Structure formats: C-alpha cells, structure tokens
Amino acid sequence: MQTIHASDGTQLTYDRDGTGQPLCLLHGGMAPPEYWAPVRRELENYATIVPQRPGFGTCLDDQTETGPDDVLDREVASVRDLVDGLDDEPILFGHSYGALTAIEVAREAPVTAVVAYEPAILPEPYRAEADLADRMERLLEAGRHREAVKRYVELVLHPDGIDDLDAWLAEWPPWPDCVELAEEVLRMNRAVERYRLPDRLDVDVPVLVLSGTAGPDFLRESARSVHDALPHSRFVEFDGLGHGGPASAPRRVVGAVESFLDDRTP
Template identity: 45%
Template sequence: MKRVTSADGTRIVYDRHGEGPPMVLLHGDATGKEYWKPVTPLLSGEYTLTISDRRGRGRSGDTEPYSLQREIEDARAVIDSVDGEPVVFGHSFGGLQAIEAARDRAVRAVVAYEPAILVGEYREQADLAARMQERLDAGDPEGAMKRHVKEVIHGGELEGAALDEWLEEWPVWPEYVTFVEDSVRMNRALESYELPERIDLEAPTLLLTGTEAPSHLRDGVRAAHESLVDSRLVEFDGLSHMGPNEAPEQVVETVRSFLAATDAEATTD
C-alpha cells in the first residue's frame, strides 16, 4: 500500500502491480480499487499499474468541502506519483477524472469508458442527487442507492422486483450502500459539470461505450468525442456501463490496439 497527498492535504491510497511502462487506473462509483480486479491480471504483465482508491472510498481519506475539482486534483497527484508519462484509464466518474486531469498533466494517452458526462436535455433536468437525498432524509439509504443503481447502471429501465433480483446477484451489494452519501455529492457535482466545447489534450484519447449502456451515458461519450480534438470512439456490442467487468479481455484488447496504433503514429511523425 502506498499513498500520496492531494492538493488539499487528503491522503489518497494506491497499490502498484506489474512491470512495464506506467498506467494509472481510476475507478468510478465503485467501492474502491477492487473494481479493476478483472482487468489487472490482463495488464500487469505489460504495464506497471497504479490503482488508487477515490477520496472517501476504500482506504483513502476525505476532506470537506467536497468538489469535483478536488477529485481531479486527486487524480493529478496519483499521476505525479509515477515515473514517466502514464496511460490514464478511467471508468465512469474515473473517466471524467482522467480527461480533466490530463488537461494539466503530461500523459501518454487517456482511455475513458463512458466518462460520467451529462449533456443536453438530460443534464438540464438531472435531479438524481435530489431524489437520492430525499430517500436519505427519510431514513432509507438503501432506497437512495437503489435509485442510483437504477439510473446510472440500468438507465431507469430496471426497477421493483427485477432490480432487487439483480442486486442480490451483484457482489458489492449491500456494501455499496455504505457509500450513499458520497454518491449523492458526486452526482450533485456531475449535474453541475458542463462539458467544454473544445478539449485540446496533448495526448490521444480513446473513448469506449457499450450498446447496452444507459442512453444518457452514451450521449455523454459522443459529446466528449466531439469536444476532444484527438479522440477515437469505440462501441462494444452487447456491453453495458460495466463493460470492463463484463468483458475485460475484449476491452483490454481494444486498449492494447489503440496504444499500439498511437505509438506507431508517434514513431512516424
């Protein structure tokens, strides 16, 4: 276990695995770095992986007041802890962290699986944080987190008994409920985030999405693709928002191909 201190003094904990050039993995609204377990053995033979816990999750600390900018600073602190310019690979909220952190850090490449970006009419009407807070205020943290899972993972299409059955098979439930207050503040920050019209990263970016993901996340990844000056968008048939867990080999192979292509382009320039 290693640690780095973020700009506001918060302790961010991370682990290192493997050998090779550096890659930083940033998880989304998961319980912690364990989200990356299916991916880690596939990448650790090729990369030195730095896998961190977000603030308020796993073994990392937390400091009030919360803000998206502080989460971005956490990602930058982790990036600064590695030797050389890393590939930064983020999922969901971690995907947004990866993109924003790379605006102010030298990285080899950015990979983002469905970065948590809300756009258009969906963003204008977004009220998930308020609806979750309503259940929290009523003394129902489990109900609040069910609203989060229903919206973020299932796009509002799974509810009632069907949602309960799915949750019974989900390995991180009910531990996931303990992070409900963190999820509320995260959603509130995402509802306020506005995607810039143009994002000119120095590093190439790979954006990933699945055909079974919620429509608002698919809209967000397409909007990010339009904003980023140098990006490639790949869509996986049949995968949901949890694609890196559902089909880690397929996702990793796509990442490998992208990085090999960008290295080849850099060599010929």
C-alpha cells in the first residue's frame, strides 16, 4: 500500500499494481477495494490504482460528523488529491457511487478520460419518491444496523425482488462485514437522493458510460441521462449484465474500455 498527504492533512491510502498510464478504480456503495480484483487482472497495459475511500475502512476523526451534503464533496476532494499526487494524468474508472465521483472529479481535475459504469444518480421521477435513506435512518435509530443494510441491498441491487435475500447475502462476499458501514452507507445514499444531474456536465475529456440490461431500471436510465449530459461521451450497454457487471464479466467490460481508450483522438 502507498500513501500521499491530502490537502486536509489526512493520509490517502491506495494500492498500485502494474506499469503504464495510471488508471484509478473507484468502487461503489458497499463494495470493498477487492471488488476490482477481476478487472485489474484484465488491465495488463495500465498501472491500476485502487484508493481506499474515506470512511470505508479508514480512520477518520470526523467520520460520524460528515453530513450528507458533504459526503460527495469529501470523496471528490480525496480523489482530486490522489490525482494531483500521481506522476502522470490518470484515467478514472468508477462503478456506481464511484462513477458519480469520477465524473465530478473530471469536471476540474487533470484526467485524460473517464469510464463510468451505472453512475449512482437518481432520475428526477425516482428522486422525487426516494425514501430509502429515511427508512435506513429509522432502522439505525432502532439499533437495527443489519436490517438497514439489508434494505439497501434489497432495493438497490434487487429492485425487482428476490426470492431468498438471506441466502443470496450468505454468498455475497462483502456480507456481513459491510454491516459496519451502515452509517456511512446512509450518508452516501442521502447524498445520492439530493444530487441533481445538471443539463450539461462540464467534462472536457472523453467519457465512456456503461450499463447492463439486467441492472435496475433507474440506474440504466441514469446512465443514459449522464451520457446525454456529457459533451464527449460514448454509451455502451451490455446484454444480460447487472449492476455488478465489472466484477461478474470483467473481460467483456474491459474489452469495451480498452476499445474506447484505443479510439481516443491523440
């Protein structure tokens, strides 16, 4: 693991592997950094960098005090500090909440391209009716952290329903360790509910927006809306892939990423 000093005085920890242009992999909601292991094995021509998201497994003195209005700003600032500390301008590849972070970072930071798999943005009709953060908060106030995280998994990863959620969770690698992240996931989800996608995203570099036909409808709609809001964007939808596409089908996803990166105008 390597560390750099952030602008706020804290240390940023990240894992770097391989050689070539830096490619930063930003994980989503409750996925651990290990989520990217299958993807990293396919990216042989890049120096892959996986930062530890602030609050997700790191020690932050103000972690419990960070409000939902500050969560995204905190993560964007963290990635910007990482970008500034690298020896070359990187590519950002984000999944879910990490994809939203990557896009926001690219609005100002010196990066060469962005890949965003189903950014965690609620389309307006969905955002107006969103109540997951409120439901999670009530469960947390009652001391039911496990149930709060289960509601998040159920509604975000299985919005069309699942026959046996407990059996699925028993086979899901992040469970049950992610229960400890309940407070952070609540703040993150509240931030997503409050985020409004602008009509135009001021990102000057090329962006590849990815989605899967088996993913949640609101994230598929979000991905298309993000594509429409970007001035230089390509949209690719994978038949049969869900929200976890990068980990479940890394070769397919990385193939599209490499094609996109190879096609960029020098």
